[in-house]
Amino acid sequence: MYKKKGRTVPKRVKAINPMLILVAFLVIAAIATYLVPAGSFDRFENEITGYSIVDPDSYRHVAQNPIKIFDFFMAVPNGLASSGNLIFFILIVGGALQVIQATGAIDIGLKNLIKKFAGKENLLLIAILLTFGLLSCFAATSEEFLAFMPLIYMVCLGLGFDSLIAAFLVLGSSSIGYCGGMTNAYTVGVSQTIAELPMFSGIGYRAVAFIVFEIVSMIWLCTYANKIRKNPEKSLMYEIDSQYRTALDLSDIPPMTMRHKLVLLTFILGIVSMVWGILTRGFYLTEMGAVFMIMTVTAGVVGGLNGNQICNEFVEGTKSLLWVGLVMGLCKGVTNILTEANIIDTIINALASLLHGLPRTVAACAMFAVQDVINFVIPSGSGQAAVTMPLMIPLGDLLGINRQVNVLAFQFGDSLSNMVTPAGAKLMAGIAMCNIPYKKWLKFFLPCFALWWIISFILLTIATLINYGPF
Numbered sequence: 001m002y003k004k005k006g007r008t009v010p011k012r013v014k015a016i017n018p019m020l021i022l023v024a025f026l027v028i029a030a031i032a033t034y035l036v037p038a039g040s041f042d043r044f045e046n047e048i049t050g051y052s053i054v055d056p057d058s059y060r061h062v063a064q065n066p067i068k069i070f071d072f073f074m075a076v077p078n079g080l081a082s083s084g085n086l087i088f089f090i091l092i093v094g095g096a097l098q099v100i101q102a103t104g105a106i107d108i109g110l111k112n113l114i115k116k117f118a119g120k121e122n123l124l125l126i127a128i129l130l131t132f133g134l135l136s137c138f139a140a141t142s143e144e145f146l147a148f149m150p151l152i153y154m155v156c157l158g159l160g161f162d163s164l165i166a167a168f169l170v171l172g173s174s175s176i177g178y179c180g181g182m183t184n185a186y187t188v189g190v191s192q193t194i195a196e197l198p199m200f201s202g203i204g205y206r207a208v209a210f211i212v213f214e215i216v217s218m219i220w221l222c223t224y225a226n227k228i229r230k231n232p233e234k235s236l237m238y239e240i241d242s243q244y245r246t247a248l249d250l251s252d253i254p255p256m257t258m259r260h261k262l263v264l265l266t267f268i269l270g271i272v273s274m275v276w277g278i279l280t281r282g283f284y285l286t287e288m289g290a291v292f293m294i295m296t297v298t299a300g301v302v303g304g305l306n307g308n309q310i311c312n313e314f315v316e317g318t319k320s321l322l323w324v325g326l327v328m329g330l331c332k333g334v335t336n337i338l339t340e341a342n343i344i345d346t347i348i349n350a351l352a353s354l355l356h357g358l359p360r361t362v363a364a365c366a367m368f369a370v371q372d373v374i375n376f377v378i379p380s381g382s383g384q385a386a387v388t389m390p391l392m393i394p395l396g397d398l399l400g401i402n403r404q405v406n407v408l409a410f411q412f413g414d415s416l417s418n419m420v421t422p423a424g425a426k427l428m429a430g431i432a433m434c435n436i437p438y439k440k441w442l443k444f445f446l447p448c449f450a451l452w453w454i455i456s457f458i459l460l461t462i463a464t465l466i467n468y469g470p471f
Helices: 020-036 069-082 084-102 105-116 122-139 144-156 163-180 185-194 205-232 236-245 256-279 286-300 307-340 343-355 362-376 382-401 403-419 425-433 439-464
Strands: 001-005 007-009 044-046 053-054
Touching: 007 084, 020 069, 020 307, 020 343, 053 122, 053 382, 069 084, 069 144, 069 307, 084 105, 084 144, 084 236, 084 256, 084 286, 084 425, 105 256, 105 362, 122 144, 122 163, 122 256, 122 439, 144 163, 144 256, 144 425, 163 205, 163 236, 163 403, 163 425, 185 382, 185 403, 205 403, 205 439, 286 307, 307 343, 307 425, 343 362, 343 382, 362 382, 362 403, 362 439, 382 403, 403 425, 403 439
Parallel strands: none
Antiparallel strands: 001 007, 044 053
């Protein structure tokens, strides 16, 4: 606090760089390799899924393997290398959007979009949240949505919302979709295969879960959005957003030329072809990156840019997202340290042992909580299923919890903490793209996170009582 003209003014605290937070987690992970006993499960390959899964009765202590000083620093480049596909995809997206923006088409198109949705801004939020949620629910899309973050960020600021809303639309929608996961092959498909359940069985109750999470999230988000539009100063990001918010003059919008229309058509066709590829051809980061490269060249040419301009703008776009790639590499470095020191299995075994002897409904909710915690150290959905479900399935059988409920507990646990774990590359990259400090993100999102936990407990309790299954 300090005095200014007779008034006491709070001293402004500088936001902590997300990279510094992740460095702290790297140090904590390194220290843990000296304190947590090393342990390991035997693993074997599931012939149906091809995933390596654990033998639940094989846990044993192994020789301690604490990380050495040089290996600690190696964790960063190793993390960058193992996250290479996602990092380069993000850089390509940044370059592509910068080229498209340089044609002037996005600016004029954005102004027209904002003018069209004047007075109906919440409808746009609902449409984006539902569309992305459905894609995640059926097609298991997640990191792919980061491609849309820069555009949604600009739209949200232009409509008078804040960057927190933009981040929630992209990150929250995928978590909601994964909670429903009606035909999610990476989480529901893998976990049901391990549990020896028919693929995607129990879809009706998961559809109910998806609808409940969507409706509650829409109400919460629109309530917050209305508050921010009425009083922008109440946003946690007000000062930071003010540095990036461009004042849009909607009174005199220049006419859209044929070049602008062709650029926007190129962008729309690129997005449509990318979604088609994800749903029907199994497109992932490499294929999506190729689509964005095609969009870059085509939009640049039809937008009137010469070869030098296209290259210069593309490089400029990648510069703005380079540090996001560094953040993602640090996230992966944390996981690598825990894995190489053989302490992840110890953590999982200890958490699973806490569930013995609990009543059915309490145990089902506790399974969800345990899965949510485990997701902090194993952010991969399919990887978490392969490691935890061979432990949770026999444990659930002993406690009288049917396997469909067990899968549902994993499904919720895998999805929700993705929104708060600093080891999650998607989360840290997403908030970094919106210039959101991690602390501010937590303060914004934790009320919604609490709502999601309550919903999960209610849905799991009902599923247990009605013997959701029949398996």
